[in-house]
Amino acid sequence: MSEVITRSEPDGSVPPETPEVRWAPAEPAPKRRHLGLKIGIPVAVVTVGAVAASLVLIAPGTAVAGVPVGWQTPGMAADTVSSHVAGMTVSLGEGGPTVSAADLGASVDAGSLADAAFAQSPMWNLGSWFSEVGGAEISLDAERATATLRAAAPELYTDPTPAAVSFEDSSYTVSPAVDGSGIALEDVRAALEDGLSDGSATVVIDPTAEPVASATTTEMAEATADTLNEMIDNAGFYAADERVVAVSATKLASWLTVDTDASGAFTITADPAAIQATVDGLPEKVDQDPESAEVLTSESGAQLVTLVEGQDGRVLGDTDGIARDFAEQLTGGNAAYDLPVEVTPRETVTTTRLAEVDLSEQRIYLRENDKVIDTWLISSGREGAVTFTGRYSIGWRTPLQDMSGTSRDTGSKYTQPDVPWVMYFNGNQAFHGAYWHDNFGNRMSAGCVNMPPHLAKKLYDWLPNGADVWIHA
Incomplete structure (x- = not known):
């Protein structure tokens, strides 16, 4: 916006010839153009990004057990190595059946290998480019590998015979285990490891048989039979240290079931209902009146001879739950059950x-x-x-x-x-x-x-x- 200024005479009149003068505001000075800065910012961003990438990526040309992992983060490298191992295959003889490493449960510690590769060959270290990190150890899931190989070549497998425990002639006896046979898993594992180091995606092995032991071994059976026979020796219902009602070997065996679990280990279980019949008859066998003992002594009071043993009085307490508790105790290998009894000690009569x-x-x-x-x-x-x-x-x-x-x-x-x-x-x-x-x-x-x-x-x-x-x- 402009401003108008007029000139006047002393008497206040305006001379006719006085021109009108207008002042316009000054325009701002033009800004300097920084073309070099606009060009430099993208270059700096790229440079910073490259430096940052060099701090998290594995150097170009780096391989882990023959698997290229250059330009990858350790996490990406671990996935690459794991995928490569899973994609390998094993042929059982030339032209024989083929199985995948994934089906064998093959695995490596890919995370540790990738971390080792990054530690040895980070991208920022130009002197470490195109290096090799070895030492990859392959492991197999034994159960999965055996199932896969057996399905591929069933003719190479025979089942082992597990050891067994049975009751005969008042004691438990053992039938020893017999080995079966199957493909040696170590041969398969070693072949995969060699193939990984050589960069081979498929390996061929000439499968050899090895003994396959039963999960239920002879040693396990012998230990179980020893436990059961010791139970037979001590089986019964006790009042303090006295076995007041013995349990025969045949009766104890009729209460027990000896089996194996999923791992092949022996288990012992007992039937509370079978035990209950014996528990029902305990009172008449346990309860008794006290009887005095008679002993001969010298004049000094030394005991010389017991003439009459005598006996403590006993009354059996509550029997509810005894069969259940005894059954549970038997599963742990203990056949000596302590009864709840009230005891009246015998008196002793001395004679000199x-x-x-x-x-x-x-x-x-x-x-x-x-x-x-x-x-x-x-x-x-x-x-x-x-x-x-x-x-x-x-x-x-x-x-x-x-x-x-x-x-x-x-x-x-x-x-x-x-x-x-x-x-x-x-x-x-x-x-x-x-x-x-x-x-x-x-x-x-x-x-x-x-x-x-x-x-x-x-x-x-x-x-x-x-x-x-x-x-x-």
């Missing part, structure tokens, strides 16, 4: 026995808990060969013995054959029977205490080793 010999009376007294229960005449050592007085105990005994020695009173030697029911209590002095005289009640012996043979037998049976003997005048 003493053989007392009164030399002045020439008589023996049999004392039980200090009460005389029997007595009879004896013959002790004569004058000069006396029976020594004192407190003794029964040591070694024998039902029959030839006796010989030297009399202390006469010094003469003697021999007495077949002396019955001999019990020594003090050195070579003993109780025994005497068949060569009947003058009992008088001192007749060379130091022993003798008596009629039938009474010597009675004493022999009544007085145990370690029991007390008292000889006095």
Whole structure:
């Protein structure tokens, strides 16, 4: 927009000749054109992109186990190597059936190989271009490979016979496994690995047979049979450490099923319903009243002989769930079941026995808990060969013995054959029977205490080793 300016005289009039003057605003100065900058930006972008690409791509000409992976990221290279391996094929002999590596479950650690290739040959390192990364190890999925090869060449396979466990004649026995045969997977794997290194998409092998072991081995069967036979040895229902109801081998085997699982391992299962019939009969076999034990002791309290074992009282608790719990326990190989019982401990009655010999009376007294229960005449050592007085105990005994020695009173030697029911209590002095005289009640012996043979037998049976003997005048 322009501005109009007029000139006036001092009196305010405008001279006619005064021209009209208009001022127009100044136009902006023209901008300088930067042609070089417009050209440089795309070049810089390209340059930065190339540098960035060189930081993430594998160098041109690089190969992993013969597979070109140049100009690829490690992830792309891993896919390339995996796809190449999966696309390989194996021919079983010239003109024979062909299977793909993918069907064999062939694989490589492509990720590690691609990472190794990038680490060794990044694109930015011009000196590493056109390099080779080897060391590719192919692995096979054994189950898948075997199924594929067997389908392609069934004539090269025979099935192995698995080991078996069976119950015969009160124990478990083993039938050993027998190997089958099939194509050696290592030959196939090695051929694929060689083909990968050589750049061959198809490899040919002359298939060789190798033994194929059963998944259920003889060793597994033997271990299972050992477990089952140990179960037979211990099978039963227990109260504390006592097996109160035994389970026979045949009955235990009727409860059990021995089978194998998908891996070929043996399994043991048990039928709770079959066990329940035995559980139902437990109360009448387990429950019992307590009975006192009877033992012989010396005067010092040492236990010498158990006369009556006695028994603890027992009452069986709740039997619900025993069959189920025992069945579960049997699957783990344990055939000893601890019953829920309430126990009343037995009482123990002690008895002390003493053989007392009164030399002045020439008589023996049999004392039980200090009460005389029997007595009879004896013959002790004569004058000069006396029976020594004192407190003794029964040591070694024998039902029959030839006796010989030297009399202390006469010094003469003697021999007495077949002396019955001999019990020594003090050195070579003993109780025994005497068949060569009947003058009992008088001192007749060379130091022993003798008596009629039938009474010597009675004493022999009544007085145990370690029991007390008292000889006095």
